[in-house]
Amino acid sequence: MSLAIGIDLGGTNLRAGALRAEGGALEASHRELIGEDRAAGALVDRIAGVVERLAGSAAGGGPGANDAPVPVGIGVAAMLRDPRGTVARSPHLGWRDVPFGRLMRERLGPRFAVGVYNDVNAVTWGEAVAGAARGCRDVLAVYVGTGIGGGVIAGGALLDGATCCAGEIGHVKVRWDDSAAPCNCGGRGCVEAYVGGSYLDRRIRREVAAERARTQAIRIAGAPDRVNAAHVDQAAAEGDEWALALWRELAPMLAVTLANALAVLNSERLVLGGGLLSRTPTLVSMVDSALRIVAPPPILEPLTVAMAELGDDAGVVGAARLAAAGTAVAGP
Amino acid sequence: MSLAIGIDLGGTNLRAGALRAEGGALEASHRELIGEDRAAGALVDRIAGVVERLAGSAAGGGPGANDAPVPVGIGVAAMLRDPRGTVARSPHLGWRDVPFGRLMRERLGPRFAVGVYNDVNAVTWGEAVAGAARGCRDVLAVYVGTGIGGGVIAGGALLDGATCCAGEIGHVKVRWDDSAAPCNCGGRGCVEAYVGGSYLDRRIRREVAAERARTQAIRIAGAPDRVNAAHVDQAAAEGDEWALALWRELAPMLAVTLANALAVLNSERLVLGGGLLSRTPTLVSMVDSALRIVAPPPILEPLTVAMAELGDDAGVVGAARLAAAGTAVAGP
Numbered sequence: 001m002s003l004a005i006g007i008d009l010g011g012t013n014l015r016a017g018a019l020r021a022e023g024g025a026l027e028a029s030h031r032e033l034i035g036e037d038r039a040a041g042a043l044v045d046r047i048a049g050v051v052e053r054l055a056g057s058a059a060g061g062g063p064g065a066n067d068a069p070v071p072v073g074i075g076v077a078a079m080l081r082d083p084r085g086t087v088a089r090s091p092h093l094g095w096r097d098v099p100f101g102r103l104m105r106e107r108l109g110p111r112f113a114v115g116v117y118n119d120v121n122a123v124t125w126g127e128a129v130a131g132a133a134r135g136c137r138d139v140l141a142v143y144v145g146t147g148i149g150g151g152v153i154a155g156g157a158l159l160d161g162a163t164c165c166a167g168e169i170g171h172v173k174v175r176w177d178d179s180a181a182p183c184n185c186g187g188r189g190c191v192e193a194y195v196g197g198s199y200l201d202r203r204i205r206r207e208v209a210a211e212r213a214r215t216q217a218i219r220i221a222g223a224p225d226r227v228n229a230a231h232v233d234q235a236a237a238e239g240d241e242w243a244l245a246l247w248r249e250l251a252p253m254l255a256v257t258l259a260n261a262l263a264v265l266n267s268e269r270l271v272l273g274g275g276l277l278s279r280t281p282t283l284v285s286m287v288d289s290a291l292r293i294v295a296p297p298p299i300l301e302p303l304t305v306a307m308a309e310l311g312d313d314a315g316v317v318g319a320a321r322l323a324a325a326g327t328a329v330a331g332p
Numbered sequence: 333m334s335l336a337i338g339i340d341l342g343g344t345n346l347r348a349g350a351l352r353a354e355g356g357a358l359e360a361s362h363r364e365l366i367g368e369d370r371a372a373g374a375l376v377d378r379i380a381g382v383v384e385r386l387a388g389s390a391a392g393g394g395p396g397a398n399d400a401p402v403p404v405g406i407g408v409a410a411m412l413r414d415p416r417g418t419v420a421r422s423p424h425l426g427w428r429d430v431p432f433g434r435l436m437r438e439r440l441g442p443r444f445a446v447g448v449y450n451d452v453n454a455v456t457w458g459e460a461v462a463g464a465a466r467g468c469r470d471v472l473a474v475y476v477g478t479g480i481g482g483g484v485i486a487g488g489a490l491l492d493g494a495t496c497c498a499g500e501i502g503h504v505k506v507r508w509d510d511s512a513a514p515c516n517c518g519g520r521g522c523v524e525a526y527v528g529g530s531y532l533d534r535r536i537r538r539e540v541a542a543e544r545a546r547t548q549a550i551r552i553a554g555a556p557d558r559v560n561a562a563h564v565d566q567a568a569a570e571g572d573e574w575a576l577a578l579w580r581e582l583a584p585m586l587a588v589t590l591a592n593a594l595a596v597l598n599s600e601r602l603v604l605g606g607g608l609l610s611r612t613p614t615l616v617s618m619v620d621s622a623l624r625i626v627a628p629p630p631i632l633e634p635l636t637v638a639m640a641e642l643g644d645d646a647g648v649v650g651a652a653r654l655a656a657a658g659t660a661v662a663g664p
Binding site: 154 | 411420469470482484487494496500501503504505519521589591592596626633635
């Protein structure tokens with residue numbers, strides 16, 4: 001594989017890396033805060049600058065006039081409208097109907113071939129080519145951080161869906177009665193509205209503040225207003241009643257969400273990751289146990305569950321490898 | 333397209349057809365009851381006889397010694413173990429670990445190329461090539477009859493999953509509290525245990541017998557012990573309270589099941605069919621309405637819902653077309 005460049009444009013960080021080998025090792029990498037100016041034009045310029053620097057500094061130098069275009073894959077925290085990289089909306093970037101792929105291609109020109117992907121899809125592909133799902137053809141990856149996102153690989157190919165929205169597992173409904181929790185998406189009863197980090201953190205703060213919880217988590221955190229999901233997880237591991245009750249309520253919700261998706265997908269590997277799950281091993285273990293009860297046996301038979309391995313590099317690696325696989329398009 | 337033969341080996345009927353055109357029109361077709369003798373050897377012989385007759389009677393006659401093998405696709409009501417057509421288990425046929433694909437290839441020899449598929453996958457493929465999902469690349473098909481089965485087409489290809497078990501939507505959980513209904517699969521709270529025909533018919537009989545229901549459905553059916561789901565559906569359409577209450581309980585369960593699968597798959601076409609849904613238009617309409625409330629808007633945007641069009645021919649057409657597409661393997 002020759003040089004490929006990956007970009008991970010998240011809600012906070014712009015990460016980038018140059019990749020040459022088949023694996024996941026980055027030959028050069030870069031990270032900067034996105035900051036306040038999130039106008040598409042400004043970000044396109046900044047990303048292009050990063051790409052050009054990485055292409056120049058990577059061993060062998062940048063592409064010459066006669067070389068094949070360098071693949072550039074960009075994973076973006078957005079809902080895409082089409083495979084050309086039009087962003088339908090990105091709450092994180094404040095974008096709506098931005099022809100991001102076209103703008104990047106115009107700015108980078110014919111020396112580079114640009115592919116734009118949903119960031120969770122890029123992360124999923126990264127884990128599949130070089131991480132926790134290496135060698136697997138059927139993969140479900142679920143990331144629980146502030147929100148909940150998912151990516152699917154079916155028969156060796158990334159599942160895009162009809163409008164590049166496949167893998168919206170955070171908005172799977174786990175409750176549909178009148179008391180189902182409202183979700184930022186406008187719906188109710190989404191699993192994200194129970195297990196997603198931003199909702200869960202608020203609930204933890206509220207319950208701790210209301211002193212319904214004389215919980216070990218407060219001792220572990222040092223102060224009531226510092227308690228987060230990681231402290232709750234440690235308290236649950238120590239047998240704290242409130243923490244265990246909370247995890248016992250949430251673990252089946254996430255487990256059923258996973259089991260129901262797996263019943264449809266029949267994946268061989270379930271990859272779990274994200275800022276919340278990577279800091280809550282007790283919760284993960286309870287989700288895993290519940291999954292083995294609720295998933296149909298023929299679905300469980302081929303399945304292994306693994307934590308994501310590539311961490312913050314997954315999106316960069318995955319986007320670069322997707323672009324290198326020929327899905328990127330050169331600029332004018 | 334040259335001659336291809338499709339077989340649909342269900343729980344009751346053995347259907348077969350010869351297909352030559354690209355569409356779904358059968359040039360010859362055949363149906364017989366499977367009957368009591370369901371031993372694999374006996375059925376392999378009977379199917380081979382049907383195949384040979386169809387190949388001989390189809391315009392142009394059977395294949396000669398120098399012709400390419402005739403594709404034979406067989407959809408079977410079974411859980412498969414591998415793409416070669418080993419049946420892991422089929423409750424309908426009473427089979428367990430039967431090398432059905434190998435037996436068919438040995439029996440039919442090199443003049444035929446045999447592909448074995450899950451029957452619901454074959455039906456789904458039939459609707460996609462010649463029925464309600466013509467031209468669609470991302471399809472979810474859900475059939476509610478005695479049980480509930482599903483098939484998925486993702487990016488234009490049938491989704492097999494890791495062990496040919498993808499689409500097990502009947503065993504998606506819609507309840508996971510202590511009172512979740514037991515399902516024949518050994519699990520609890522499966523949507524099939526609420527909406528699947530065999531469970532629903534039992535419940536209808538029970539509630540009608542208990543005279544909890546002074547329902548119009550009894551008048552429509554002619555007698556209390558004749559009330560089935562179609563009568564309940566008509567009663568619901570007439571505003572019958574008991575019938576409406578039952579449909580209002582079940583419709584959201586099926587709608588949430590569909591919405592949650594679609595949130596992961598982002599399909600452009602949802603095909604609904606099966607013996608129960610084809611006779612319950614009021615229920616279908618209530619499921620459709622509920623789906624539009626619970627599915628995330630970006631998932632609804634590209635989606636159209638359609639009833640299955642090919643009826644009993646879908647499995648024969650789909651199996652033939654799958655085999656003709658090159659997934660079939662010639663015998664020794």
